[in-house]
Amino acid sequence: MEESKGVVKHILLAKFKDDTPPEKVDEIIKNFANLVNLIEPMKSFHWGKDISTSNKHEGFTHVFEATFESLEAVNEYVAHPAHDEFAAASKAAIEKFIAVDYIPT
Amino acid sequence: MEESKGVVKHILLAKFKDDTPPEKVDEIIKNFANLVNLIEPMKSFHWGKDISTSNKHEGFTHVFEATFESLEAVNEYVAHPAHDEFAAASKAAIEKFIAVDYIPT
Numbered sequence: 001m002e003e004s005k006g007v008v009k010h011i012l013l014a015k016f017k018d019d020t021p022p023e024k025v026d027e028i029i030k031n032f033a034n035l036v037n038l039i040e041p042m043k044s045f046h047w048g049k050d051i052s053t054s055n056k057h058e059g060f061t062h063v064f065e066a067t068f069e070s071l072e073a074v075n076e077y078v079a080h081p082a083h084d085e086f087a088a089a090s091k092a093a094i095e096k097f098i099a100v101d102y103i104p105t
Numbered sequence: 106m107e108e109s110k111g112v113v114k115h116i117l118l119a120k121f122k123d124d125t126p127p128e129k130v131d132e133i134i135k136n137f138a139n140l141v142n143l144i145e146p147m148k149s150f151h152w153g154k155d156i157s158t159s160n161k162h163e164g165f166t167h168v169f170e171a172t173f174e175s176l177e178a179v180n181e182y183v184a185h186p187a188h189d190e191f192a193a194a195s196k197a198a199i200e201k202f203i204a205v206d207y208i209p210t
Contacts, residue, residue: 008156011116011168013205048207051113051176054183056204063116063207071156078159098203099161100118102153102168 008068009104010077013060014097028090032064038082041073042066060098074101113173114209115182118165119202133195137169143187146178147171165203179206 016025029047036045044067050057068074077083121130134152141150149172155162173179182188 009153009168010157011118013116013118013203046209048114048209050205050207052115052204052206053176053180054204056202058203060203060205063114063205065209071158075158097161098118098163098165099157099159100155100165100168101157102155104151104153104170 006069007104008071008074008101010066010068010074010099010101012064012066012097012099014062014064015059015095016061016093017095020093024093028093029062031086031089035077035082035086036066039077039080041068041076043068059096068101071101111174112209113176113179113206115171115173115179115204115206117169117171117202117204119167119169120164120200121166121198122200125198129198133198134167136191136194140182140187140191141171144182144185146173146181148173164201173206176206 016028032047033045036042045064046066047062047064050061050063066077068077121133138150138152141147150169151171152167152169155166155168171182173182
């Protein structure tokens with residue numbers, strides 16, 4: 001297993017509150033995706049709804065993945081004003097989330 | 106955002122029990138990685154330790170990601186005897202895990 005050099009993956013699992021209107025969820029996802037245009041260290045972004053049928057999702061409904069060149073770049077992203085603004089505008093709709101970073105091997 | 110056609114990503118977050126010997130963790134990861142050689146529908150496998158510093162990891166220590174061509178292929182993998190054997194041999198060392206599947210967009 002060779003290590004992919006210079007790539008840190010940032011994975012976020014989120015559960016939106018049940019009473020969040022679908023258009024609000026869509027708006028949050030659109031704004032999340034747009035961060036890649038605003039935050040230079042963020043190199044790519046993908047997302048998807050959980051479609052698992054094995055019932056091990058612990059209620060998480062959405063997966064977001066972003067790619068960075070280093071852990072420092074992840075922290076730069078987290079501290080970026082555009083991320084702050086996005087997080088502040090989204091948090092009322094989020095019931096829970098988990099965020100992890102790893103170097104894929 | 107164009108949908109990546111024919112790709113379902115399977116993400117598993119795991120926390121190993123604190124008293125699991127490091128060599129047991131290594132063995133489990135090696136056996137997990139080897140499933141890609143045993144289970145035809147599993148197209149790729151990567152893993153990494155959580156290195157996040159933002160403390161939103163909820164205790165999860167490892168990330169595993171595998172790629173499949175469809176959700177049916179994920180379910181074929183989960184039902185495969187080699188997966189059963191791996192899961193049975195590993196579960197005593199796992200404190201908790203979450204598994205989600207998504208089509209990256």
